[in-house]
Amino acid sequence: MAAAFPFASYELSDRNGIFLGLNMYNRSPAFLDPYNDYKYTNGNIWLGGSSGAGKSFTLQCLGNRLRQQGKRVIYIIPKKGHEFRPLCEQLGGLYLRMSPSSKDCPNIMAIRRKSLDSYAGLKNLAARDDSVLAEKISHLIIWYSLQKRDLTDEDKNNLDSSLVECYRQYGITFDNASIVDAFGHFRTMPIIADWYELLKRNPETKHLAVVLARYVTGSASAMGQRNDLDLDNKYIVLDTSGLPDDMMLSGIFWATDVASDLIMDNSTGLSALIADELWSLVGANSNPLAAGFVQEMVKTIRGLGGIAVTSTQGMQDLFGLDSGKYGKGILDSSRIKLVMQMEEQEARLIQNVLNLSEEEVRQITRFRRGEGLLCIGYNHVPIAFYATQKEYTAITTSSTDLRMRRNPNE
Ligand SMILES: Nc1ncnc2c1ncn2[C@@H]1O[C@H](COP(=O)(O)OP(=O)(O)O)[C@@H](O)[C@H]1O
Ligand SMILES: [Mg+2]
Numbered sequence: 001m002a003a004a005f006p007f008a009s010y011e012l013s014d015r016n017g018i019f020l021g022l023n024m025y026n027r028s029p030a031f032l033d034p035y036n037d038y039k040y041t042n043g044n045i046w047l048g049g050s051s052g053a054g055k056s057f058t059l060q061c062l063g064n065r066l067r068q069q070g071k072r073v074i075y076i077i078p079k080k081g082h083e084f085r086p087l088c089e090q091l092g093g094l095y096l097r098m099s100p101s102s103k104d105c106p107n108i109m110a111i112r113r114k115s116l117d118s119y120a121g122l123k124n125l126a127a128r129d130d131s132v133l134a135e136k137i138s139h140l141i142i143w144y145s146l147q148k149r150d151l152t153d154e155d156k157n158n159l160d161s162s163l164v165e166c167y168r169q170y171g172i173t174f175d176n177a178s179i180v181d182a183f184g185h186f187r188t189m190p191i192i193a194d195w196y197e198l199l200k201r202n203p204e205t206k207h208l209a210v211v212l213a214r215y216v217t218g219s220a221s222a223m224g225q226r227n228d229l230d231l232d233n234k235y236i237v238l239d240t241s242g243l244p245d246d247m248m249l250s251g252i253f254w255a256t257d258v259a260s261d262l263i264m265d266n267s268t269g270l271s272a273l274i275a276d277e278l279w280s281l282v283g284a285n286s287n288p289l290a291a292g293f294v295q296e297m298v299k300t301i302r303g304l305g306g307i308a309v310t311s312t313q314g315m316q317d318l319f320g321l322d323s324g325k326y327g328k329g330i331l332d333s334s335r336i337k338l339v340m341q342m343e344e345q346e347a348r349l350i351q352n353v354l355n356l357s358e359e360e361v362r363q364i365t366r367f368r369r370g371e372g373l374l375c376i377g378y379n380h381v382p383i384a385f386y387a388t389q390k391e392y393t394a395i396t397t398s399s400t401d402l403r404m405r406r407n408p409n410e
Contacts, residue, residue, distance in 0.1 A: 012030040037305075045334060061395070063235070099243055133173065140163055273298075315349040335377075372385065
């Protein structure tokens with residue numbers, strides 16, 4: 001029946017939408033406008049599929065097309081970040097590789113917002129004066145706690161007061177006006193070394209300084225340095241895949257914190273946050289603080305008119321932390337879901353959440369690269385994603401393609 005009906009995908013030809021590919025039932029083109037909030041209660045997109053199904057490829061196609069429409073696009077890539085570099089450079093984006101030896105790390109201590117009240121900006125209201133510094137400090141304590149798990153309440157209090165003091169030395173207080181100078185420019189911000197010095201000086205907090213030593217005198221000292229990166233760029237890739245295992249979680253949190261600042265700043269217009277391999281943040285090996293932060297961010301973006309696009313590889317892993325609370329939270333707050341090829345037992349784990357029929361489960365196991373079942377509520381449409389030649393050349397990671405390119409006569 002569907003094949004006989006030319007407009008079966010009429011729900012997927014959003015005006016002003018980005019092109020996705022062809023409806024596999026009737027070959028009609030599918031366009032999606034995730035920013036249309038009359039149509040989608042939220043425009044967040046979630047992608048699932050096994051390794052090689054085409055998740056990273058699709059994310060980049062989406063990012064590229066959103067960018068072409070003038071949206072600001074920020075990626076967080078915890079695994080195989082190098083895959084995102086060629087397209088980023090082609091588009092004049094900013095590719096930041098966050099690793100211990102790299103000077104590409106945006107200062108985690110920098111405050112990048114003048115007010116927490118982005119919503120007021122949208123509605124032309126006077127901003128509420130909730131302290132930006134207080135929020136920064138709470139984020140820094142989460143970041144710290146990802147590296148030293150058994151913090152006592154006393155430790156947390158000590159970290160808190162050391163940070164208040166650290167910012168005070170730079171003239172920054174809980175009064176939001178103190179974040180900028182007389183010309184409205186951000187003040188010079190402290191760096192990790194400043195915080196470290198403060199902790200080290202006091203015998204009661206000396207033991208807390210140890211964690212930071214790595215970023216000051218240790219192997220990751222490049223990461224803690226002051227630099228001036230142009231974060232106004234409209235296409236930014238934060239690649240955390242070069243971090244060693246024991247710094248992974250805190251490093252991704254670092255990237256997420258920077259990304260969230262940039263996204264929440266409404267003066268730059270509509271934006272998209274794209275996070276590949278999300279399980280590394282909300283999955284089994286994560287930590288409730290970090291997972292909660294990410295989930296909160298995905299929810300908040302919507303209120304500001306932005307969207308979050310996330311992808312996951314293992315369904316088991318996604319539901320691994322706190323009996324699946326965060327994984328479910330992310331799925332629930334993503335109205336648009338795209339299921340790419342995965343094994344049957346993985347598909348079964350999301351069958352109920354997505355109301356997949358038996359036939360659809362079978363279809364999912366048989367998808368080829370770049371094919372996926374787009375699920376928006378009860379509307380399910382299989383789509384073959386199309387990339388332009390230019391996109392394909394920039395994005396493909398297929399070793400056959402890369403070999404052919406080096407050696408065209410082969
Ligand atoms: N829509 C598509 N059109 C053409 N090739 C694709 C498409 N999607 C994926 N591929 C190919 O499959 C390869 C692997 O995809 P990738 O996105 O890296 O998988 P995943 O991130 O799910 O592990 C890509 O490098 C590309 O060569
Ligand atoms: Mg991938």
